[in-house]
Amino acid sequence: MKIHREGKNILLILFIILALLNLPVYLWIKITWLAYLIHAASIIFFFLVVNFFRSPKRHFKGNPKNAIVAPADGVVVVLEEVLEDEYFHDKRMQVSIFMNIFNVHANWFPVAGKVIHVSHQQGRFMATYLPKSSTDNERSTVVIKA
Incomplete structure (x- = not known):
């Protein structure tokens, strides 16, 4: 089983603490x-x-041409049109996925294309079930041109 690089140091420190x-x-x-x-x-x-x-490792078994694949494990909790005011400044579809502690917390790119914008927004760490968590929590934005 592969461990995400962000977790390797945490697991090593946790192992030492638990051993001690x-x-x-x-x-x-x-x-x-x-x-x-x-x-x-x-x-x-x-x-x-x-x-x-x-x-x-994830392997998409379908036809990748013009396909959009879920970028994360979990449950889709929001699918609605919203005003996107960071990059496009117009209406876009928002898909929010809730991941519980048993889901894989790595995210994948859902479409093939060229990355044209990447940004990171500092934010809070509010509970995911709160309506403002998707805009107020820490998050990243990646824009891909298909």
Whole structure:
């Protein structure tokens, strides 16, 4: 399984922290069931974080010509026409995808073409279910000319 590069350092640091926390448990806690419970919880937590940072290879099986493929795992929660005021300054279709903690959090480009604009907007980290989260949260914009 491939791990996204952003997660490799986080996983290494987390592994060291969990090892340092579990070593005293192994050495000094004589209540066996409690030690096993702490070790099991640490292992489960570590593998949940590994699951979050996995980056599987994606292969589109259809005809890529004139196709738009979902750029992320998750559930489409918004599909509506909005005024896009960053690059085009006119009405565009907004597709918002909610990703839970079990979805792959890598995003792919949904169309073939040439990248003509890339920008990053600093922002908040509001809950995704709030209506203003798609405009107020930190995000990136990529414009692709097909």
